[in-house]
Amino acid sequence: MAELEYAPIPRRFFHFAHLICIVGLTISGLYIRFPFYQGGMTFMKWAHYVLMYVVGVNLILRIIYCFFTVDKSAYKDLAIGLKDIKNTPAVLMYYGYIKDDYPHIAKYASMQKMTYDLFWVLLFIQGFTGFSLMWREQLLSWCAGPFGGVAIAAAWMRVFHYIGMWIFVIFTTIHAHLSIQEGYPIMKHWIFWVTPPWLKGEWEEMLKKGEAHH
Amino acid sequence: MNLLEKVNIWADILGFGFWIVVIAVFWIGDFAVRIITKRFSKKVLGKEDVKAWSIFKYKGPVEHH
Structure with missing residues (x-):
């Protein structure tokens, strides 16, 4: 029988990871467009790249979870x-x-x-x-x-x-x-x-x- | 200024503009309206929560003779 939950733990985890990524991507993305303090460009670009991969992997896992698991x-x-x-x-x-x-x-x-x-x-x-x-x-x-x-x-x-x-x-x-x-x-x-x-x-x-x- | 630069500038203006409007409308305006209507509906109407239009239509307490 399928998991009887409003929002199963994996879904909550994906949402939380997504939330962290979106906040980080927005801050680093806005910094790349408008560098609002000096000397942070290298760090912000790296943060943007890393979070981009994390949010991408998170999306792929979420899709797999969505179609091929108990939550399908x-x-x-x-x-x-x-x-x-x-x-x-x-x-x-x-x-x-x-x-x-x-x-x-x-x-x-x-x-x-x-x-x-x-x-x-x-x-x-x-x-x-x-x-x-x-x-x-x-x-x-x-x-x-x-x-x-x-x-x-x-x-x-x-x-x-x-x-x-x-x-x-x-x-x-x-x-x-x-x-x-x-x-x-x-x-x-x-x-x-x-x-x-x-x-x-x-x-x-x-x-x-x-x-x-x- | 070429088209690319114009679109970029307009994206800045509209992006920040809409964001500020959304924050003003939802996070400040909607929040304030919800507090007022919730208090009114609880204290005056004795209901859990009603919308502003129902409060606007409210004619005052019914007089019993």
Whole structure:
């Protein structure tokens, strides 16, 4: 039988590793763009490279865990269906202070799903644009023509990487705020591994109703 | 200034701009609204939590004669 948990330990570990990497990558990335103190460039570039590999390995392991382990049905929690799209206006009204509640039809609200999906898609884009700065010839030769050469293509990739970083930072800022405001006990469960006593019952109820997968 | 430099500068402006707006709207504005509405809904309405629109529609206590 599959593990009966709201957020199994490996998932919490991947999330925590990802969180540390994103904070480190953002600080080091911003420093590379705007060196806000002197003499830190070598360290920041190294930190960016190391964390880049860690976040990449973390993503690959997370995907393996998602599709090939005991947790293999959980990816369905991120699938966006027609019922999610129909529910989005109600979710927007809730976050817009108009409605006191919205129909809970799945483990994650529709906009939550869209944000989480955006995160992993963006990670691949950031990976490609980031690696293409290191291995220009190997990764950009096939698409360098319209840009006017590999060097200019790499310069554009750097800008795309920078824009991607801002999208990540902005959505993570919202994610962090809502995780504290909307689901503080769940946030404590994810970050500090504190499990509220009611969580198991609620999780079982969700599974029974078919609102979540495990 | 070529297109690449323009996009770079606009990424700076919009990136920091949106980030500041998001921090102001969510971390400060939304947080403040939540505190106010939560206190109001608990003290006045006797409910756990309601949204600002429900409070806006509130006409005051019902008088019993």
